[in-house]
Amino acid sequence: MAQLLAVLGILPAALLAPMSGSPAWAATVPDLYEAVQPLGTSHDAAFVEALKSVVVRVSGQRDAPERLGAALNSARQHVQRFGQTSEGLLQVRFDAISIDRLLTQAGLPIWGHERPAILVLLDIETDEAVRQRIAGVARERGLPLRWPLMDTPMTNDPVLLRQAAARYGANATLRGHVRGGLVHWTLLSAEGESDASGGWDEGVHLAADTFARVFAVSGSALDSVTVEVSGIAGLDAYAATLNYLEGMTLVRSVALEQVVGDTMRFRLLVRGGAATLRRAIALDDRLVPQGMPAPTPATSLAFRYRP
Numbered sequence: 001m002a003q004l005l006a007v008l009g010i011l012p013a014a015l016l017a018p019m020s021g022s023p024a025w026a027a028t029v030p031d032l033y034e035a036v037q038p039l040g041t042s043h044d045a046a047f048v049e050a051l052k053s054v055v056v057r058v059s060g061q062r063d064a065p066e067r068l069g070a071a072l073n074s075a076r077q078h079v080q081r082f083g084q085t086s087e088g089l090l091q092v093r094f095d096a097i098s099i100d101r102l103l104t105q106a107g108l109p110i111w112g113h114e115r116p117a118i119l120v121l122l123d124i125e126t127d128e129a130v131r132q133r134i135a136g137v138a139r140e141r142g143l144p145l146r147w148p149l150m151d152t153p154m155t156n157d158p159v160l161l162r163q164a165a166a167r168y169g170a171n172a173t174l175r176g177h178v179r180g181g182l183v184h185w186t187l188l189s190a191e192g193e194s195d196a197s198g199g200w201d202e203g204v205h206l207a208a209d210t211f212a213r214v215f216a217v218s219g220s221a222l223d224s225v226t227v228e229v230s231g232i233a234g235l236d237a238y239a240a241t242l243n244y245l246e247g248m249t250l251v252r253s254v255a256l257e258q259v260v261g262d263t264m265r266f267r268l269l270v271r272g273g274a275a276t277l278r279r280a281i282a283l284d285d286r287l288v289p290q291g292m293p294a295p296t297p298a299t300s301l302a303f304r305y306r307p
Contacts, residue, residue: 034054035053036091038089080095112280114249116189118146121176173189190282242256250276254266
């Protein structure tokens with residue numbers, strides 16, 4: 001590690017870039033700030049509707065358009081680029097910094113790109129139209145879905161559900177039981193279990209609303225959090241850890257403070273504090289939580305690097 005310390009000050013930025021062929025871990029939603037909208041009779045109205053869909057997805061709040069009020073009328077000034085699809089639809093990408101500022105000024109939270117993947121389990125065989133409808137609502141809310149193979153059993157056993165989620169790289173399971181014309185949905189995740197009943201859309205809304213309460217945070221306040229990561233045996237591990245932390249939406253800055261053996265201590269400025277950062281890291285497999293000797297400061301977290 002002494003050699004690593006000697007190199008850190010002059011390490012070329014190119015060596016810190018993610019290496020091609022590295023495994024994918026957390027579910028990342030890349031198109032949070034993009035929308036496709038029918039043009040209709042008014043281009044201005046189409047931009048407003050596109051902005052409405054984006055602020056719901058980015059904030060995690062279904063009432064975000066109502067809370068923005070008249071600010072929606074300035075939709076065009078937040079556009080980064082736009083065009084028209086071959087089907088004649090308006091395709092818009094909004095500027096992320098501008099949208100985040102708009103939400104923050106309205107007192108709305110921001111939910112980053114790193115989001116829980118949901119394994120959807122239904123107790124009846126459904127047609128493609130139902131799946132497409134559920135998938136469409138998931139795109140509107142910015143939730144990645146996983147669909148199981150037909151041999152995945154429907155169960156209420158939490159252990160079996162967690163095992164099924166792990167097989168499909170999901171962080172939670174969403175079960176739908178069809179009874180009496182309604183779909184009874186149950187969401188099981190690290191945050192616990194919650195239920196809702198309604199149509200095919202309601203399960204996705206249950207998951208999105210639940211996770212938004214956990215991961216969507218204010219963009220106006222930053223907290224300082226110490227993160228210790230052990231198991232960093234060389235430059236590759238250091239580069240992978242630094243890139244991962246810097247790439248998280250919650251994280252605004254990362255500074256290396258100390259190296260002792262194979263353990264590095266980083267100082268992070270984050271939105272939402274240590275608890276939200278811990279939950280966001282738990283969506284991923286590359287940093288494994290480690291216990292810390294008591295008393296543990298509320299602003300300190302400890303992990304072990306997993307190659």
